[in-house]
Amino acid sequence: MTDDSSTTGGGGRQSLPDSYFHDMYRSSDDPWGFATRWYERRKYALTLAALSSPRYGSAFEPGCSIGVLSAELATRTDHLLCTDVSPRAVELARRRLDGHDSVDVRVGDIVSDWPSGRFDLIVLSEVLYYLDDADLDAVIARLPDSLTPTGEVLAVHWRWRVEEYPRTGDEVHDALRSSPLHPSASYSDTDFCIDVMSSSSTGSVAQREGLVSAEPAHGTA
Structure with missing residues (x-):
C-alpha cells in the first residue's frame, strides 16, 4: 500500500493507493468525522471496553x-x-497527542513499514478493508510473531x-478468525x-482474577 501499483487481489481489486489517503486529508483534517460523530465516540467506547486488561x-x-x-x-x-501513511494525519495526531511522552507517531505503511519486535497489544481499527488479498494475508501472517506470549x-x-x-x-474479520490466534471476545451490531x-x-478475565476456576457453563440454568 505504499504506491499506486499495489498487488492485485480481493477478487481482482487492489489495495487502495497512498494517493487516496493524501486526497482525503487534503480536503479535510477529519475526513471521516472521527472527532465529531457520536457514532465514533460510541465505537471507541466499545472498542476500549473489549480489551481484557x-x-x-x-x-x-x-x-x-x-x-482520536x-x-x-x-x-x-x-x-x-x-503510524499512518498520510503525513498530514501524522502531523495532526502528533498535535493531539502532545504531552503523551510515551507515544511515538510516525509516517508508515501498514504493509511495508511493519515494525520489528513484539507488542502486548496491536489495534487494527478501520484499516484492513483497504487491503487486497496479498496485503491482508501478509499482515495477518505477521500477527502471531508480533505479539508477546500474552499479547492481544x-x-x-x-x-x-x-x-x-x-x-x-x-470479510476482514472472517479472515482474522481463520488465523492461528485464539479468539477471546467478539461484538457486532449493524454498523x-x-x-x-x-x-x-x-x-477469561474472571478466570485470571480467580473468580472462577472452571470453564463457563454457558446455556445452563
Whole structure:
C-alpha cells in the first residue's frame, strides 16, 4: 500500500493507493468525522471496553489517522507506537497527542513499514478493508510473531460495503478468525464488528482474577 501499483487481489481489486489517503486529508483534517460523530465516540467506547486488561506495556496502532483513538489508548499503555501513511494525519495526531511522552507517531505503511519486535497489544481499527488479498494475508501472517506470549490483537471495522474498498469489514474479520490466534471476545451490531484475539489461550478475565476456576457453563440454568 505504499504506491499506486499495489498487488492485485480481493477478487481482482487492489489495495487502495497512498494517493487516496493524501486526497482525503487534503480536503479535510477529519475526513471521516472521527472527532465529531457520536457514532465514533460510541465505537471507541466499545472498542476500549473489549480489551481484557486495564493496561498494556507496549502497543502498536497502524493507520492511526488523526489520533482520536490513540489518545484513549495512550492512557492504557506504557508505550504506544502509532503510524499512518498520510503525513498530514501524522502531523495532526502528533498535535493531539502532545504531552503523551510515551507515544511515538510516525509516517508508515501498514504493509511495508511493519515494525520489528513484539507488542502486548496491536489495534487494527478501520484499516484492513483497504487491503487486497496479498496485503491482508501478509499482515495477518505477521500477527502471531508480533505479539508477546500474552499479547492481544483488537480489530474493529465498519460493516457496510464501501464501493472503493477492496473488501468489507465482515470479510476482514472472517479472515482474522481463520488465523492461528485464539479468539477471546467478539461484538457486532449493524454498523461495525469487534474481535479480540490473543497469542495464547489465557482464560477469561474472571478466570485470571480467580473468580472462577472452571470453564463457563454457558446455556445452563
